Amino acid sequence: GQNIDQPTEMTATEGAIVQINCTYQTSGFNGLFWYQQHAGEAPTFLSYNVLDGLEEKGRFSSFLSRSKGYSYLLLKELQMKDSASYLCAVTDSNYQLIWGAGTKLIIKP
């Protein structure tokens, strides 16, 4: 079956750095997405990786290793507004999106 694993919850301190990991087992691979979802709101797009390596976008970076079925989202200079769930999703060989359950990130002052 197809599966995406992420930690359920993580806690970090304001101003620090946090890395959220995602491992996947899917039938084929056509890209990996990270979305941010604040409580009670819809997900918003953060990043997309289809080739191995690091994609940097401001305070957020996303890394992909296709051979390991692994990605991480790196958040730097954490702010209180970064408290949210972070969803990892993979597009499989049929171009269907497979979603992880999300990682709830709690930022403490």
Next chain:
Amino acid sequence: EADIYQTPRYLVIGTGKKITLECSQTMGHDKMYWYQQDPGMELHLIHYSYGVNSTEKGDLSSESTVSRIRTEHFPLTLESARPSHTSQYLCASSGTGDTGELFFGEGSRLTVL
């Protein structure tokens, strides 16, 4: 900026009622989706469409139906609502850009008493 709209945002209804959740997008996207999400849980795809007159069921068994008569409009209908239908329903669309990222509406939170 994403332009995808859902109505109603919140709805409380009694068991057995028929409801339609509306979703419209002004981006000209061919692909549209309906997801169901309970608090703190993952997104479950219930319906999708790749264009006008095209609809498919998703991974999650659902008693709802959809239609796609116009590109911009993708309504979801429950013929007879039950308490088990209480959830958040998210509509999304995607274009033919490089990433195929999804743009989500703000969601419709349904409570069936």
